[in-house]
Amino acid sequence: MTHPSENNAKAVRDRVDTFVRAHFHFGATIRLHSTAFGWDLLRAPINVVLAPIFLLMGLTALLARVARLPRLATWLSSRHILLKTSVAQRVETAIISDLLENAPLTQRSRDLIDHYTSVRSAVAEITTSLLVLFAGLAMFGAVTPGIASLAPQVSGYVAHASAVAHFPLGSRLGMLWYDVFPVSLSVWFVVLTATVLAMVASVVTTFAGIIADPLQALLGVHRRRLMRLLEKIAVVEGSASGLAPEHILARLADLIDAGISLVRVFRS
Numbered sequence: 001m002t003h004p005s006e007n008n009a010k011a012v013r014d015r016v017d018t019f020v021r022a023h024f025h026f027g028a029t030i031r032l033h034s035t036a037f038g039w040d041l042l043r044a045p046i047n048v049v050l051a052p053i054f055l056l057m058g059l060t061a062l063l064a065r066v067a068r069l070p071r072l073a074t075w076l077s078s079r080h081i082l083l084k085t086s087v088a089q090r091v092e093t094a095i096i097s098d099l100l101e102n103a104p105l106t107q108r109s110r111d112l113i114d115h116y117t118s119v120r121s122a123v124a125e126i127t128t129s130l131l132v133l134f135a136g137l138a139m140f141g142a143v144t145p146g147i148a149s150l151a152p153q154v155s156g157y158v159a160h161a162s163a164v165a166h167f168p169l170g171s172r173l174g175m176l177w178y179d180v181f182p183v184s185l186s187v188w189f190v191v192l193t194a195t196v197l198a199m200v201a202s203v204v205t206t207f208a209g210i211i212a213d214p215l216q217a218l219l220g221v222h223r224r225r226l227m228r229l230l231e232k233i234a235v236v237e238g239s240a241s242g243l244a245p246e247h248i249l250a251r252l253a254d255l256i257d258a259g260i261s262l263v264r265v266f267r268s
Helices: 004-023 026-036 040-066 070-077 086-099 107-140 147-165 171-180 187-207 209-219 221-235 245-267
Strands: none
Touching (some): 004 209, 026 040, 040 070, 086 107, 086 221, 147 187
16 A cells, blocks of 8 residues: 555655756757747846855855854855846746745745755856866867856957958968968957857857756756755755855866966966
8 A cells, every 4th residue: 555655755756857948948048049049148147246255154054054154154055146037037937836836935945946946057157167178178189167267269260360360471371471470469359258258158158958947857957956855845844045066066067167377378
């Protein structure tokens, strides 16, 4: 005889699986991200800038808990640093209606849902960093985990191609000339290139879920995160927004990118 609790657990798993298929498989996530056209194109780059502050506050909250300062930890954890995107709002609304069946929610439960959507944003940033890394390897054979390390490569390529194309004795001789005497790069040109690339990357981040969502659905990541979310809401205890590893990974890529850029500066 099946225990009632087992039937209930199976019902929850089935509901989560249905939710994942309805929102995170390829066709579904394209429909989900259709809401990103508009203000999300502005919110995404702002969130990228605010993400290090979010990480710093999360780490400070962890230290506050270790130091047995629960009020400070709770206050830091409850600060909403990142701007909520339309895509995140749509996911939250779907979770409340489809998974929680519009049940009354406490502020803690809403904070848990907000934390879940912020983790999805961090995964989008990680996806963008991987795309930048692969682009650098494919085009320049260089490790470029972020815009800071990709910008000098792109600006160098553009400046070299432009100089060769405008060489007075023709492009063939120009290529030979600039192979011996490399084109000097203006700092402002590199900065301008980095700015343009950052704008492009922010747009990519806005829609990175179109790639990341189906992959996570296939690997069962979405299912596990949603099950943990429902368990936490059911238990209603502990911190509302612990620091997820996805946030740390997203910022780790930035730190590695900055380190690579500094090494290249000092070598040049």
